[in-house]
Amino acid sequence: MLSSIGWAAMALASRLKPGGVIVNEHVLTRDQLRVHVDALGRWFDFIHPDELPARLRRRGRKPFCLLTFDDGHRSNATVVAPELERLGVPAAFYVVTGFVGTDQVLWFTLYNLLRKKLGAPPPGLGPLAVKQLPHDLRLDRIQRACARHGVTPDLSDEDVTAMTWTHVRDLQRRGFVIGAHGETHAIMTRESRQSALDNIGLSIARVARETGAPCTTFAFPNGNYTAELARHAVRCGARLVMTAEPTWVDEQFPLWRLPRVQLFDRQDRATIELKIAVGAAGRWLPSGDGTGRVYRDINRLARARARREARSGERVVTAG
Amino acid sequence: MPELSVAALIVGDPGPQELWTLRAVAAAGCRLSVVRARAGASTPRWQRAVSLLRRHGPLRALSRAAGALIEAREAARQRARLEELFDMEDLRVWWAGSRLQPIEVGALNAPETARELSRLAPDVIVRVSGGVLKPHVLAQARVAALNIHHGRAPRIRGMWSIPWAVIEGRADWIGATIHVMDEGIDTGPILWRGAPQLCPGDTVVDLQFRAHVEAADALGRLLRLYAEGGRPRPWPLPAGEPSVYRSSPGLGGWLSLLRLDRGRRARVLLERALEC
Numbered sequence: 001m002l003s004s005i006g007w008a009a010m011a012l013a014s015r016l017k018p019g020g021v022i023v024n025e026h027v028l029t030r031d032q033l034r035v036h037v038d039a040l041g042r043w044f045d046f047i048h049p050d051e052l053p054a055r056l057r058r059r060g061r062k063p064f065c066l067l068t069f070d071d072g073h074r075s076n077a078t079v080v081a082p083e084l085e086r087l088g089v090p091a092a093f094y095v096v097t098g099f100v101g102t103d104q105v106l107w108f109t110l111y112n113l114l115r116k117k118l119g120a121p122p123p124g125l126g127p128l129a130v131k132q133l134p135h136d137l138r139l140d141r142i143q144r145a146c147a148r149h150g151v152t153p154d155l156s157d158e159d160v161t162a163m164t165w166t167h168v169r170d171l172q173r174r175g176f177v178i179g180a181h182g183e184t185h186a187i188m189t190r191e192s193r194q195s196a197l198d199n200i201g202l203s204i205a206r207v208a209r210e211t212g213a214p215c216t217t218f219a220f221p222n223g224n225y226t227a228e229l230a231r232h233a234v235r236c237g238a239r240l241v242m243t244a245e246p247t248w249v250d251e252q253f254p255l256w257r258l259p260r261v262q263l264f265d266r267q268d269r270a271t272i273e274l275k276i277a278v279g280a281a282g283r284w285l286p287s288g289d290g291t292g293r294v295y296r297d298i299n300r301l302a303r304a305r306a307r308r309e310a311r312s313g314e315r316v317v318t319a320g
Numbered sequence: 321m322p323e324l325s326v327a328a329l330i331v332g333d334p335g336p337q338e339l340w341t342l343r344a345v346a347a348a349g350c351r352l353s354v355v356r357a358r359a360g361a362s363t364p365r366w367q368r369a370v371s372l373l374r375r376h377g378p379l380r381a382l383s384r385a386a387g388a389l390i391e392a393r394e395a396a397r398q399r400a401r402l403e404e405l406f407d408m409e410d411l412r413v414w415w416a417g418s419r420l421q422p423i424e425v426g427a428l429n430a431p432e433t434a435r436e437l438s439r440l441a442p443d444v445i446v447r448v449s450g451g452v453l454k455p456h457v458l459a460q461a462r463v464a465a466l467n468i469h470h471g472r473a474p475r476i477r478g479m480w481s482i483p484w485a486v487i488e489g490r491a492d493w494i495g496a497t498i499h500v501m502d503e504g505i506d507t508g509p510i511l512w513r514g515a516p517q518l519c520p521g522d523t524v525v526d527l528q529f530r531a532h533v534e535a536a537d538a539l540g541r542l543l544r545l546y547a548e549g550g551r552p553r554p555w556p557l558p559a560g561e562p563s564v565y566r567s568s569p570g571l572g573g574w575l576s577l578l579r580l581d582r583g584r585r586a587r588v589l590l591e592r593a594l595e596c
Contacts, residue, residue, distance in 0.1 A: 123408075133405070191517070224521070290521070298590050
């Protein structure tokens, strides 16, 4: 039943909706990746990030899909990338630069382990609070809770540990795009302004330094952004800036504010099709950044501005 | 170098924001004493009602009375959310283990408060909670009496400044200020002023939390400066900056805030996604 609804919704969306979808993944097994690529490949042309600006301007035979993988976990390099290469699917990998090449574990990995062990989030780390905290404060609370409850990550798990800079350079050599995802996985809008600007600039510069090539794309950790931070990423060299607003992308979106639909490891073909089709409407999916459906109001405001600017432009032309 | 002596003034049991401030003061390495009043510095309810009627007339007084019902509900909601954000459980553990024995007094502006403060002879008084302090209390600080105001003074002074900023669409009011207290309300010389980043999806409580975290850090830095014998420079302010005072919102104000989903749908925050 779900499969038929998903198929019908996708058929409709892919005919009516211009543009395409940028998909945000994290860690996948080889089998899960095949399911995702198979589900998406039926409806979309997979594109390389460099093709995105051109594909936003012209409509292809099929809508496009750009695959992106966040965080820089080791399995992205050892499991996902070889399989993508075998399938001939391009992708971008966004790495947390202060995490790559270390034996650290990202905060949400520890947080998920804590929740799993306790059955509920510890005090001060409820689901509504945890993403509101500045990075250092959140990490301190999580690490203290882990110590208190004896939670330790499995450092032999490649979904937990970081890739090395050698992995990153190897991915780049094989044609994948490497993007920056923050120096830490701080939610940039929760930091002080200066700290967020520094964090973004440092991570873009570090990707460029380590890969020996300009870093032309940045993805906001958790997706939370402001125009000021996004434009700063552009000033630091990023041409494409990714958020987590779960909608399709078309030429109305500026390149410094590109929405992405999040998919998760265990989702099957029917769920993926339904989710992507619902994302085409641009109003029903809750955002991955924890702000619910606020993005609808933002996009409504952006469209109203664009219309106003177009009207005032027309008036100027007429008057001239 | 002599240790800086700080007297913190609180009313009733300290909430999450108050405990966060107290912990920041203690972490600054000061000799901290806490003076706890059973009653705040506000005027009795009947006196306020009469004053409201005289100043604003029956309609606005009625609006304020109706608004007070929503205000009480919102204050409770805000406190519950702040308890989680500030991690009240952890703060309670700190408070219990801090060995701080509050000196109990009747009312914040009562003569006994001034007497107790005079006995403590603090270098700095920090008003952590309660209403407007009277000169005889402020005079007990040898160096300065400081306050954290949740709003960017002098642009916005008074109560509920961050909700007012959302209601009136004034991004430049959102933030926090540390100022030296004088006889006016949030009118004293400003020592620090800051603002959190504003972004779509924030509520007034999220903004208040982030503003307070930054302000408490700044307060710690100021106290360390005093302890080293330094004196903070006045915060540079643009000349002729306008200043408004706002008290509690009336019924219309509260309804506007609720209509804006407590900030989540406020244009002043949504615009941050589109313009710098």
